[in-house]
Amino acid sequence: MRNDNQKSVIVGVFVLLGIAILVAGILTLGGQQKKFVKSIKLKAVFEDVAGLQTGNNVWFSGVKIGTVRKINFYGDSQVEIEMSVESKTSDYIRKDSKATISSDGLIGNKIIVLYGGTTQSPPVEDGDRLVAVMPLDTDKMMETLQENNNNLVSITNDLKNLTGKIADGKGIVGAVMTDTVLQENFKAILINLERASVNSNRMIGELTTFSSKLNKEGTLFNDLATDKEMYKNLQASISDLQATADNAKELTGNLTTVTEKLNRSDNAAGMLLNDAEFANTLKNTMDNVDSSSMNLNRGLEALEYTWPFRRGFVRKAKAEAKAAEKN
Incomplete structure (x- = not known):
């Protein structure tokens, strides 16, 4: 009987422990699941x-x-x-x-x-x-990554082919990297470009200095740009020059007309310049006039010794001599 009671007590203890564990588990699970x-x-x-x-x-x-x-x-x-x-x-x-x-x-x-x-x-x-x-x-993310991987492989292959061509000296880049002569030429081009850049910068600086001088007060350009009175005077001078040019143009036209008339033989001046026969006739006439004048001078000189005019010339000579003595 005593052994049966001990067994009953032990079984009861285990049953209570099991129930306690079950309740604790239910409470724990319920707490995690927010059941309570x-x-x-x-x-x-x-x-x-x-x-x-x-x-x-x-x-x-x-x-x-x-x-x-x-x-x-x-x-x-x-x-x-x-x-x-x-x-x-x-x-x-x-x-x-x-x-x-x-x-x-x-x-x-x-x-x-x-x-x-x-x-x-x-x-x-x-x-x-x-x-x-x-x-x-x-x-979808994995599909995208896979597609990106394929693209990356394709890009890598393209880069491999490109670097291979460059190493073999193909193309402009390959030629520049492998051909020493081309490298020197390319280097010379870069040097020339650098010099051109330096010259351009210097020219820009000089233009800046020049423009600053032009904008300086007292200079002609600054006065032309800012002085309204000078602008009016310059405008008036330009108008006068234009009028002078117009007059010169008109004078040139008149001279052209005169020249054309002188080149024709239908007028006196043109005949003098262009008609050889008339010129010879005029020359002979002038020669005759010259000869006549010489003969006239000789005749006048001969009058001094002729009897009707001799006394008059003597009187004239005496009067001139007296006048010379008084002076």
Whole structure:
């Protein structure tokens, strides 16, 4: 009997321990799943839940605030997520907050992450539906990475071919890098370009100095640019020059007309210049006039010795002699 009682006591102790462990486990699991806290329900509709399961955690600002309660199909091909969130956190979650699907670590379980929201929007209430934001699709990311890898391989092959051609001296770059003569020519071109650049800079500096001198007060250019009275005088001088040019043009035209008339034989001056026969006749006439004048002078001189005029010439000579003595 005593052994039976001991066995009963031992069995009872183990049963109590088992019940205590069971209760502790239930309380622990319930605490993790937020089964024994006051909560509200929030919803969000996703195009794809990416492996999210009932019981996964809900996070807000890095803090676990609830769990995924239900996953239901919605509409044609969407999925509605029902979340159980602690009611004490509802004051911090706004109606314009967003929900997205993320991972607990790099390869951990899927979780719901709540974020965003502004203070201008009121806090969420039981049954509110948040805006869902689709997460980055890892499959599409891998496809993009694969495509980028293929592009990188293609670029690497192109670079390999390009460097090979350059090493073989093909193309302009290859020729410059392998041909010493071309290198010297290219170097000379660069030196000439540098000299040209230096000369250009010097010329620009000289032009700057020249322009500053032109803009200096007291210079002709500055006076022309700023002195209105000088500008008026210069304008008047230009007008006078224009009038002089017009007169010269008119005079040139008149001279041209006179020259044309002189080159013709239908006028006296033109005949004198162009008619040889008339010129000879005129020359003979002048010669005759000259001869006649000489004969006339001789005749006048001979009159002095003729009897009718001799006494008059004597008187004239005496008068001139007396006048000379008085002086």
